[in-house]
Each structure stands twice: as C-alpha cells, then as structure tokens.
Amino acid sequence: MSSTLSISVRLHEGWYHGSGGPPSPARLFQALVAGAGISGPLACETVESLEWLEKQPPPIVASPHTTPQKRYVNYVPNNDLDAKQGDHRRLGDIRVKKEIAPLVFDPTIPFLFAWKLEDEAAVESAKTVTRLADRVYQLGRCIDMAWAWSEILTEEELQERLGEYPGAINYPAAGTGDVDCPTPGSLSSLMQRYQAGAHQFDTTADGKGQTFRQRPKPRWTKVCYEGTASRFVLDLRRSEDAGFAPWPLERASALVEVIRDAAAERLRHAMQHRIAEIDRILVGRKPDGENAGPTSARVRIIPLASIGHPQADMQVRRILVEVPGECSLRADDIAWAVSGLSLDHPVLQDRIDLTRSDEESQLGFYGVNKPSRIWRSVTPVALPDAKRRRIDPDRVKTDEKEKKGGHEKFAEYERASFAVGQALRHANVAARVSSIRLQREPFDPRGVRVEQFAEGTRFSKHCLWHVELEFESLVRGPMLIGDGRFLGLGLMRPLKRAAGVYAFSIESGLQSSPDPIRLSKAMRRAVMARTRDVIGPSRLPSYFSGHPEDGSSGRTEKPHLAFAFDPLEGHLMVIAPGQLDKRNAGSDAENAMTLEQALEELDQLRAGEDGFLQLRPVVVDATCHHLFQASRVWESITPYDVNHHARKSTAESVLTRDVLSECERRGLPRPKVSVLQWNAVSKSGLQGWLRLEFKDAIPGLIILGRSRHTGGGLFSPVKEHRVTDRKQSES
Template sequence: MPTDAQALVIEILLHDDRWHGDGEWPPSPFRLFQALVAAAARGARLEQEDRQALEWLEALEPPTIATPRHVRSSRAVQAYVPNNDLDAVDGDPDLVERIRAPKRIQPRLLSNPPHFLYVWRFTSENNECMPSRRLVQIAHRLYQFGRGIDMAWARAHVLALDEAEDMLRRHPGSVHSPCANGNGRLSVPVRGSLRSLERRFDQFRSRLMRVQDGRRMQIHFRQPSKPVRRTVSYACPPHRLLYDIRMMEQPERFAPVMQREIAPLVKRLRDLAAARLREAGVQEVCIERYLVGRGADAQDKKRRVRIIPLPSIGHEFAGGGIRRVLVEVPQDSPLDNEDTRWAFEGLSWGEKVDPETGELTGGHILVESADTRMLRNYGIERQDGTIHWQTVTPAALPVHRRGKAGSNRLSTEKRAIKAVQTALRHADVRARPVRIRVQREPFDRNSRMAGDYDPDRFETHELWHVEIVFDAPVSGPLIIGNGRYLGMGLMAPCPPSDAYVLPLEGEGVPERCTPAFVEAARRAMIATASHLFGDPVEPFFHGHEENS
C-alpha cells in the first residue's frame, strides 16, 4: 500500500429512519454527487473552488459504500399529486386536478442510526490543490439525500487509507464494493458529469417555450439532456466461514460424508447450530427466519444464513465426498457473524460411546479452516468469473415427467429448462443464459446420478443435472433450484476447453464448401507450423503417425 494513500470519507445521516429513493440500493455514488452539487450551488452559480473540487471528485475511481441494514416496507402507498406542470393548464390553480399523477411510495425502513459511508481512495499526488479539503466544506452544506422528503446532514473527513478501512470494518451495516462481476449496477460520476448537470439545469429552466401560432399561443416542451454518468458493478459479498469435517478421535484426518447425504447433512448442521443459538439466548424469531428458514418471506430469504457442503472436486480421482462445509452469513443478516461462527465451530455428530471405556469413538466434528484454496473449484473468490457452469449436486426443479415416450421426455426437458431460467432469477443471477442443458446423468465422475441422492422433501424425478452457458462471466458460489438451502443445485465452473472458436469475417462459408474450407484451413495450419517450427511438422498438426 503506498505510504501517501488517503481516502475521502463522506458520512451521511438521515433525520428519519426510512429512505424514499426508488429503483436502486445502495444509493448510487452519482446520487450523492448530485446532492453535493445541490449543496455547493448558490442559486444557479457555483464558486470556482467548489467547481474544481467537484471536477476532481468525478475523476476518481468509484467509491466503497457502507449502508445501514434495511427491510423494504411490505406495503406500498399510491399517492396522487400535482405533476409540477401547472403551465399545461395555463397556470390556473383551480385546474390542478387535471394534472394529478400517481406516485408510488415504498420506503426502505432502516436500522438506527441511518448512517451511510462513501469512501473514495486517492493519493496525495492527485490532490495537489487540496480539493478534498474543499469537499469537506461542501459536505457540511448537504441537506437532502434521496427524494425531497429525505432530509439529511453530512460530515466529511480526509483520512489515511488504513483509518478509512477501519471505519468500514466497524460499520454495523453492509459494505458494497465495486467489482467486475457484481450483481448490483450503480451509476457513478465521470469526467464531464458536473458540466452535464449544469447543462441539464439550464435546459430544465427553459424547457417550456411559448410559440405564436396564428392567433393561438402554443407551449412547446423540450426534453432536457440526460446527465453524463457510467454504470459500475457492485458486490456485497457475505461473510464466509469455512469448516473441515474431521474425525472425532483423530482431528487431523478428514471424515468425508457421502455426497448423496448432502441434504440430511445440511439439516443436521442447521438444527445443531440452531440449538446452540437458542441456548445462548438469541431471539427465536431470528433463528427460525434467518437460519432454519421457517416463516421467511421473499425479503428474508436474501438475509438467510446458507449452509453449503462442498464435495471434493477439481481432480478426476477426488472422489466427490463432502470434506468441507461453507457457511455464508449475509452482511445485513440479523444473525451476527461472530455468533454464527461460534454456533458452527466444534459441532459434532454421529459419535458413539465405547461401553467398556466410556470413550467417544467414530463421529464427525467441524473444525474451522484457514485453507481456502479449494473454494476456487466452485468459482468462489475468483475475480474474473466464468461463463460455463455444470451442477455437482442435482438441482430440484418443479417438473414432473409425463410418461416414458420420447415426445414426453422432450416436453419434460423443455419444461425443466424453463424452470432453470426461473431458478436463475430466484438466485439473483443477472447474466443471461444462452444455452441450458438438463439430464439425469452427472457431468463429472465426482458426481452421482440425479436419482441416487436422498431427495429429502423433493421427489426423485424432480432432481436434474444442469449445464449453463451465460453471456457474461458469473462468480460463485452458484446454487439454483428449490433445494438451494439444502445443498442441492450446487454448480462448479467447467474446466477450460482445448478447443478454440475463431470468427470468420465476411459472409461465412456456404455449407457445400465446408469440406474444402476445412482442408484448406488444415493445410494452412500445417504450412504455418512448418514455417514457425521447421520440418518435420509434429503429428499434432497433421494427424498422421510418424511412420505413415
């Protein structure tokens, strides 16, 4: 880390514990930038020092955002208000009912205090004129953040980077960071954003123009130009706790669980951890909703603790036994991360007591692991993501097979593919699937036939192995289907292929010319190899044995 690394930290506190901004969460950096421009402006004028500070800010990389915990209001209110267009009725207040428009209001209820952090990183080299100090003064003038009723105040600091990172760690809510493959898409300012907002402000003031048309006076409306901004991916990764499954009497050795028992294993671990939390006095409603899953609604599911047994993969002889368990605690979960860590650490089951010695024999125990290398086999902690995925454990899809005829099988598979598309939406996967394949047979030798798994509450014929190719990279873990909270539908990236797909320029090759084209391409490849590597050309290129 550079010794001159610094951070501009802007803290925003709302006067009320609700936020009415619509269409995004967390509030985007561009929304804050607009609020700062409004705070700095004196009517239609910006002072030169304020302008320089805001132009400096728009050139920085996107900030890290910390937000308070929230639960979206379960009931929306429809209000009918004047559409701020009195000129459309010739300025007559008595005709205001003609321009009323519906406005949907559904605030996010926030935990106290409603406290936001925005952290921009920079070095002293690009802060020669100290515009960050001016931004501290601008932030003190901020009065609104969200809609007009979201009154707020702010304070700003210029800190050493490690101090800013410490503020993010101590924040009680969720931390959202810019990344390549995040699920969230937020608007951020770029060079030119300030000038575009000024231009839009001027155009808005003159958007209505009176034009004489004979004896009639007409009002023409001109749409103001859109502000300049760009969209950036943001991610809010959960707290991840990794545990090894070890032998009770020999903790240095693994005690793998059969892959087909993945659903009963999740239920066992979940119930044991829930019992520990109850004994510790954690609220029953939190345990039931956010760990067990009973009574959880659609909003609660995003904040549930997820238990993911990880079969051993990555090598053809890995065996597929379950040697590790990953526990994910969402950042905004009401269950505390450290409480959850304590609840799972040292869980034991399956032990037996020797009747002669009274010693424990057999059994399994969870031991927290610091070795996270194998998580990459499931696309976890990989920044680049991947587009090609296959299930390790079959996904539970609400599809029932109708008959054994070939036409019935094709119809069932089509409905299964549609169910996969729905499952991806439920799993909050934003990338679009361009190819989906379903089957009963496993894709990897470390997996099992779909019908071999303990189906728990699902029917055996509802279990399907799935292969998906996306149009954009996706990061793991990727779990789909109705059994995703029981370890079913766990997917892994496919290993890279040795095949290369090369685009053809122009109109392509007619089908009747394909054999001649392939032969010409083969000869060209052999000639290129001969030129680059000399004679004789390796059999890899021409495909013949050396003595032929």
C-alpha cells in the first residue's frame, strides 16, 4: 500500500509576506533547513534526510484561500554601500523603497504539502523528516512565524483529508511553471549561501572600509502546478415530457446570465452572511457594480453546443459548470444552486428545467482531458480593443470613401491579432501561438455569424470575431477567451486535424557534415520510443514504425510516418502519410493525436556521429516554406535510392526509369528527368541526384524513392532561370 509524507504548517497570524503567492515547496524546504540548523551544524542523519527530500518529485500543495491586501512601501538600504565609502552611518542616503503586498487567509487552516512514497525505504527516510518538521519556527519572511507537524498517511487517508480540505489544492503538471521546488543540490546551495554570509562584508586592503559581496542564490527548479476544478454537467429538459430543450446558440449569453443570476439569488437566500462573496464568485462584481476578486476564483457556466458530428445542429442542450479550486464556495453548494432551476425558453415559449446529468462524453469534444494544438471558436470571441469600423450600407453605394481599403482591413486584423494575444494571457493560456486566423463567418457549416451574438449583450457586433488558433504545444480544455468568457462567449473547441508536418529547428550540437538519412533514422527511433511512452506496453502501430504486426520488414503500401532532414533550413521533419503520398490524403485522427503527445516537449536528440542536438519546435507554413512552393523544376537535396536494380543498363537509364515509375505510383505527372550525379553505395545500392521538370507547376512536398520514409529522395524547387543558366554553363 502506497504511503504519503504529509507536512502541515500553520502561521501564528493569518498573514503571509513572502513573494510569489502562497508558500512554495522551496519555502518549506528552506524552513526545514533553518529549523534544523538553529542549534548548530546539521547532523549527518539530517543531511541525508534533506538530500533524500530534495530528490523527490514535487509534492501536492494545498493552501487556504488568500486575499491580496493593499500594497505598502518599506524603505530599506540597497546593496550599494561602496558608493558611500563603506560608511554605515550613511545608510539613510541609499535607502530604496520596497513594495510589500501581504496575503490574508484563515489562520485556522494549515498549509499542506504531500509527497508520495514509493517503497519502504522511502518511508524510513520520511520518518526523519517528520522529526525535522517539529523544529520549524517560521515560513517566509522573518515576521511570518509558524509551526509545523508531519505525518505518514496512507493513500486513503490522504484522499479523505484532501476531500475535506477547505481551500485550493494544486497538483504538479507537465510544462514549465513558476513555482520553486527543491531539486538535487538545493541543500548544498543553502549551506553555501549561509557560509558566504560570514564573508559578506570584508575589510579593504587599507583597512579603512569594507566591501560587500552578494551571497550565491539558492538552487531551485521551476515546476508547473494546476488546480483541481470540480465539473458537473446539466441537461436542458422540457418540463412537460423531460425531453431535450435545445437552446439557440446565438442566445448562449442570455442563457448563462439567467442561470448565473438565478443561482446567485438562491445562494443569497441560503447564505445571507456571504452575499458579497457570492457576488464576487458568481457575478464577478460587488453590489455597487464594481469589479471584485481574481478571475481565477470565479465559477464558469459554459454552454455546450452539440458538435462532434457533421449533422449536429450546434444548439445548446447541456451546460458545464466549472468550479475552480481557488473558489471559496464549496462545489456542492454551487451544484445545489444550479440544479433544478426552472427557466423560460426563448423559442419554445415553455418552461425548461436544469437537471444534473452523468453523461460527460460531450466534454471530450471541448478538449477536457484531450489536449490539442489547434482550436476554433464555437461562440465568437469578444475583443473590445479590436473593433471594426462600421460601414453605412446606404452611403457605401455612393461614397467610395465609405468602403474599406486593404490597409484599413490589414490594420483591423493586426489589432485583433494583438487583442487575441492579450485575451489568451488574461485566460492564463501560457502556450505560445504559432498562427491566428480571424473572420466574422463561422468555421463550422452550421455555425452562426458574429453579428447575431451581439443582440441583448453589452458587446458590440464590431468587436466579435471567430478565431482559429494554432499553438506550438498541446493545450487542454475547456478553453474560453476574451472579455465574454464568463458569459458563454469565446468558447473554443479542439480541431481534430493533423498538422501534417512537424518540424524542429536544430539550435545547437550539429556536426559540420551531417548525414541526412542518418539524422532522419535517429529522429525515427526517438519518435517511436516516445510513442511507446504514450501508449504504454501495447503493440506499436504500423503508422509509427512502418512494420506489420509480426515485426517483419514493411513491404506493403500501408501509410506510415516519414522522417526527413532539410539541409537548406536545418530542420528535422516528421511527415504524416497524407503529406507524403498524394493517394493517401485522408487523416488518422487517433494516431495523429498520439503523435502530437509523443512530440510534446521533444527538445533533445542523440544522433550518434551527427551530434547531441538541441531542438526547438517550429511551424511549417505551407504558403511560404520552400519545400511546399509550387514549381515546374525540382532538384534532389538528399539522395534518391532506386526501388529496383535493373541488369545490363546504365546508371542513368536505371535512375530515369525508376523515378518515372515512382512518380506514377505517387500520383504525380510524368516529368522530364535529368540525372545530375549518381553513386553506387555499398549495402545500399544505386543513388542519384536528379532534376525533375514538369509541364506545369507542381506544389510540394515531393519525397520519392526507396528511402523516402527515412530521409532520402527529398526534392526542393528550383527557379527556372537558374536551370537555364546551369544548362548553358554545362554546354
């Protein structure tokens, strides 16, 4: 049975003056070291237990709900006493202001840190840490006096304690975060920092002054934490026969407002002593209309349109209510407030009821537990800073100046793109955006234009946009962005579309003369290994390996991934079958999602002789990338390997016949072939560098030959005047 090391900390007063939000695991580790060392040097047993603790994975962190207080200024001396010739009597001349913003919380609720223990040896090490917790005397700045206690809990006891905890619970998550946590070397860095304090002020050589030395900073690692949100689904049912009562998508904001106000009124009657808190959590403002409270603590009421099938009508039949972990109201109270509400339907002219539902399969269509890189808006995004100029329909017929020119349209889209970036930041979406697409028309055939959503809302139709986003990394749902995200606007859904080409720029580590095929094979091995980590012990699909289930050599034409190295750009590419073969234009959504998860956070590649590569994901824009441009003339940039070796023929004729057959097999027109160079390679066969001249311009990507899945046969477009100049020089 797995166990957990739990350390609880209570502050004497309900104030915390540390920086960076609630106390981090690094702050607790620092407090354990300070408590253990207050009576002298650390014992060997203490050092061993703390070194064991710094090697553990980041803990679960639970903290009471905090409220930021008004900032105040404290004037302290800076580290520039040398400017005053080391005279301590002149400290007043170098004082600088330091802003402090304490957090206020309920002092009866302890901060909780929980580390999972894997085996009995870990339990024994944790027992020493439990004794160290008894010596904690402060947490944060020296004015935050505290005490702590530690326990070894079973998994059941931990879950019971977390279930009853009246605060926010955060779990370590994938990605780069901003929470400091101990890491191997943290204890050593703290000890070095303490020892450096003895030499912080050294006397100068002439004995008349002192010099100041900055102490080394402690060593921590940055970890991403995610809170646990409680979610529950409600059905819109007719009161008469309990059938679904579909709500028009364009009236989604009105539906959210009605549910929100009715739930808030029900809670006000039941909790009259918490009216201000209810208004802050549900409505987002005080009774006088002033905004209040952090948006991360607000309840989200999300209208779920029916999607996921070509014939889905995109009307609202279900509501998702999401209660964040930072919310000070219990999720059970919110669920009681919204369940059983009776509303007026705007179309049916009848009463409808909100009933609790256990059907949560629809959440997958909105990215819940199914991350994606590409997202599209279901309801338009409200961007007040990106309003479009209204065109008078009567004047535009007679006044040419009323029409919008290209420059004005470009400026509108540029402002809207910037506003989208701001909206993502406000919604705490940290992933970098690689492309933004904006329009007024819906992306879905059964969607609704932006103008119809503005009716009855505080948003102008000129600030509503349908948005499609592509991120450099996977993003989880549900995602709502924009100023209307608490009113049902800005709801996004993941797009089940493989990007087709996943490219990685080689930042460093590449040898001077890399082998494209060897690099591509190294990338293939890495992708298959990472895919195995994603899918577990099940058999690796042929989509990734190219081999049938029995593991034999792949002799069939079943589509599978290809890997290539572009020597002109210095990019390693993973290519989906639809981009490689014109006959296999269909997509495999399930394998594509698995591939995206396998490629997430891929930043290193061990490529043997070609070096230890540092990678960075880049987005391939098919509209401007040289491998995807349309051209009549294409030339090899990696060697073409023949599929069949003919006897009693010259190398040029073998290469020509083989590539013509390959073009026909891959759905390409018949080109004129010129052999630029050929070579016979041991254990590989005949290779050649070719020029293909088509009658009409052909768009890329063109990869041909026997080694086309492992980096061979990659062609690049060539300008026709360069070909003419080359032919003249050869003649």
